Amino acid sequence: MECQVTWTGAAGARSGMGFVAETGSGHIIAMDGAPDAAHPGQGGQNLAPRPMETVLAGAGGCTAYDVVLILQRGRHDVRGCSVRLTSERAAQDPKVFTRIHMHFTVTGKAVPVAAVERAIALSHEKYCSASIMLGKTAAITTSFDVVELT
Numbered sequence: 001m002e003c004q005v006t007w008t009g010a011a012g013a014r015s016g017m018g019f020v021a022e023t024g025s026g027h028i029i030a031m032d033g034a035p036d037a038a039h040p041g042q043g044g045q046n047l048a049p050r051p052m053e054t055v056l057a058g059a060g061g062c063t064a065y066d067v068v069l070i071l072q073r074g075r076h077d078v079r080g081c082s083v084r085l086t087s088e089r090a091a092q093d094p095k096v097f098t099r100i101h102m103h104f105t106v107t108g109k110a111v112p113v114a115a116v117e118r119a120i121a122l123s124h125e126k127y128c129s130a131s132i133m134l135g136k137t138a139a140i141t142t143s144f145d146v147v148e149l150t
Helices: 051-073 113-127 129-134
Strands: 003-007 018-023 028-032 077-089 097-109 139-148
Touching: 028 051, 051 077, 051 097, 051 113, 051 129, 097 113, 097 129, 113 129, 113 139
Parallel strands: 097 139
Antiparallel strands: 003 018, 018 028, 077 097
């Protein structure tokens, strides 16, 4: 897996903290620093997500992918899956994630609660590289709702 990240600040201007990542699969992700950076004049312009927000979003995408795939392989009629992530970070550098909570909402027809619970557990214990990696510094908790479609 490869990725190239390029600073989008003007050449020689040394202003702005925007970056563009080009992934190995050819996709683009824009990132920007917080306008209120610790060092005056070195903040971003709030034009894109913060880099750590993209890490959190990546973990959410990784685990949601797993949950949907596991449920589909179990032949469950899953029609939707979302995960809301909330987090806390360390106060001092490096400001790693210290707590992450993931709340899943799975919609479908007759999707058993036990199957959703199992899919989430399998993702976090075996398949989701991102959440397993983040679990080295953060206490990760999960919860879920199953919404029945009529």
